[in-house]
Amino acid sequence: MPRDSSSRPPPAHRRYDSEDRDRRRHRRNSSQAEARDAEETREERRERRRSRKPPTTSGSDDSRPNRSSRPHSLSADALAQLNQSSTRDHSRRPAAESRERRREESHDRERKRRLLAEEERRRWEEEHRHSQYEDARRTKHDIRDSYSDIEYEKPQKPQKLRQRTDRRVVSGAALEEGRGNRLAGFFGKLRGGGSSAPSSEKESEYTPPPRPIPQRKKIWICAGILVVLLAIIIPVAVVVSNNNNKASLGTGPSTNNLDGKDEESIPMQWRGTYLDPFSWADTSDFNVTFTDETVGDLPVMGLFDDWDDSTQANEKVPALNKAWGSYEKNPARGVNVGGWLSLEPFITPSLFDYDARYGVVDEYTLTTHLGSRKTREVLENHYATFVTESTFKEIRDAGLDHVRIPYSYWAVEVYEDDPYLFRVSWRYLLRGIEWCRKYGLRVKLDPHGIPGSQNGWNHSGRLGAINWLNGTSGAENRKRSLEFHDKISKFFAQDRYKNIIAFYGLANEPKMTELSTSDVIQWTEDAYKLVRDNGITAPVVFGDGFMGLHNWQGQMTGYDDLVLDVHQYVIFNVDQIALTHQKKVEYACDGWTKQAKESMDRSTGYGPTMFAEWSQADTDCAKHLTNVGWGNRWEGTIGSSEGESVLGPRCPTLDSKCDCGPANAKIEDMSDDYKKFLKMFAEAQMHSFENGWGWWYWTWDTEDAPLWSYKKALAGGIMPSKPWDRDFTCDSDVPSFSGLAETS
Secondary structure (H helix, E strand, O other): OOOOOOOOOOHHHHHHHHHHHHHHHHHHHHHHHHHHHHHHHHHHHHHHHHHOOOOOOOOOOOOHHHHHOOOOOOOHHHHHHHHHHHHHHHHHOOOHHHHHHHHHHHHHHHHHHHHHHHHHHHHHHHHHHHHHHHHHHHOOOOOOOOOOOOOOOOOOOOHHHOOOOOOOOOHHHHHHOOOHHHHHHHHOOOOOOOOOHHHHHHHHHOOOOOOOOOHHHHHHHHHHHHHHHHHHHHHHHHHHHHHHHHHHOOOOOOOHHHOOOOHHHOOHHHOOOOOOHHHOOOOOOOEOOOOOOEEOOEEOOEOOOOOOOOOOOOOOOOOOOOOOOOOOOOOEEEEEOOOOOOOOOOOOHHHHOOOHHHOOOOHHHHHHHHHHHHHHHHHHHHHHHHOOHHHHHHHHHOOOOEEEEEEEHHHOOOOOOOOOOOOHHHHHHHHHHHHHHHOOOEEEEEEEEOOOOOOOOHHHOOOOOOOOOOOOOHHHHHHHHHHHHHHHHHHHOOHHHOOOEEEEEOOOOOOOOOOOHHHHHHHHHHHHHHHHHOOOOOOEEEEOOOOOHHHHOOOOOOOOOEEEEEEOOOOOOOOOOOOOHHHHHHHHHHHHHHHHHHHHOOOOOOOOEEEEEOOOOOOOOOOOOOOOOOOOOOOOOOOOEOOEOOOOOOOOOOOOOOOOHHHHOOHHHOOHHHHHHHHHHHHHHHHHHOOOOEEEEOOOOOOOOHHHOHHHHHHHOOOOOOOOOOOOOOOOOOOOOOOOOOOO
């Protein structure tokens, strides 16, 4: 019930009463103003009707200007005629004008009545609300809903729109159904969602007054708002935290550390070049203070002055600043980061997915096709994203202790007509070494691309002819390759690299079956002497050249720190690829173990021997593995490979059943028997190669070749969780894998 307005409210509510009187006074003034506006509107309509009346004179032939210029005095006859005409006009006026005026007057009276009634209703509501608030403040009991008995007509939709909407609770649905105003209480005034005309008219006639919110309800509303805010803030904070963690681990390109740096500080002649940090696609963990300082004619760009060699990769190996000891007694367990600074199509096929007519088959043809500007954009993005800091952290966490980093001569120098990207990969090589340092990983440097190409394979940079030590440009490229090592060795002879560069490679996989053996040996000895004279103290590594390990016995004697590098696979030979699953494991255990032991013995082999490449692949099915656009031996789809013609499938059954599907499947889709074989095959090779100076798996990761990715194999359960914690050794019996088809 409304409170008695004559009663004086308690002193505590005087301010409330004053504000209430002000509101009522304002509404009365508004109602009076609306009445005046209605009166003025009525007068305006009358004035418009008068202006539309026909002229009071008729029959005149004068134009309007002439009429306006007539004398204002009229004769008696003219005046009589004018009065007579006016009388006739008045008699012809329709009675409708009088009726319209009466209707307007009636409408105005009704409008005034409704305005007064509305004002009275609002005044009653304010007084009633005031009464309820006073009652609520006087007692701690919940406020009773005093509006439940008030009858008003709820806004209705047209009949055809009256549908069940209880399942559509999103705001868009409410707007579509003309209920935008219902959302306004939470989201504020919404635009759109116009309801039907009848419903809008009825809503304008009466809008239910806002109900007072009980104290307990206020608490629940506040709690709900807090929950919503937390639901928003917490995920955002997690995302930001994850992004920060990613940034701190270098999982994506960033140039944040350029903030606040002055681009004008870069000397004009170096702006936009490889020395300009503002031209780098990624500056994470780089020193972005400009410097053109060099060591061995190679820039120290991006490096910080300090370093720390106290990190230990795992409990099985010493920290970087401690001597490793004998690799024969404590062999290396490492991995390659292939396909990163020296491209290889099967590792990153997305970089080589062009129409065959463009002839993009290697880094030379890729960079030629892209052009210099696009080459920098594409390759630097690849350098910045394919291998990041998290890569080396994951390698450390996998229990590995060495990393082999392939790179190519254009990291240091380019020559006439070379399309390669000059010195950008150099900066990423230096940062990669620093990340290895951070996680206690020792580094094996390995040039994959030598001037002229040492093997003519795509991973040397250019597929085709061998022009190193060979052909008309062989001598020039011999000289260039030694100049390359002169610069590299001077740079890495610095004190900061003494503990972390564990092995210094000379040339990856020189194809000595097409090169003069004596020329390669002489170049190797010259390069060895050069880098030793420049201060390299790490063991120097040369490739076996595919001559067969026994053929190196007695060669280059007298070098205790010159190590032979052997790469063992069963898939690039038509006879070995045809071995059954059981025979492949047995070959890894017996054949490769025997070779390792014989090579390590100077009486039967060369001496110090390492195995810097191997994989779990038992087929050559991976896309682009044999070259871009070529087929494979497994299914017999390869037409020609190094003069070798494969006229039929080379899986163990040697028939049309040979299928690359299972080998190219994702690991989770492989059969349990196949996964058992793959893990055993990997562990057999680890066992075998630890009879030498150790091993490096090829490679850490690939885009879509799981049998060539240590990372994918580890995640898929086909690699031991730690390389020293193996389920199988070559002292165990090898199962027959009878449940595993030999066609896949």
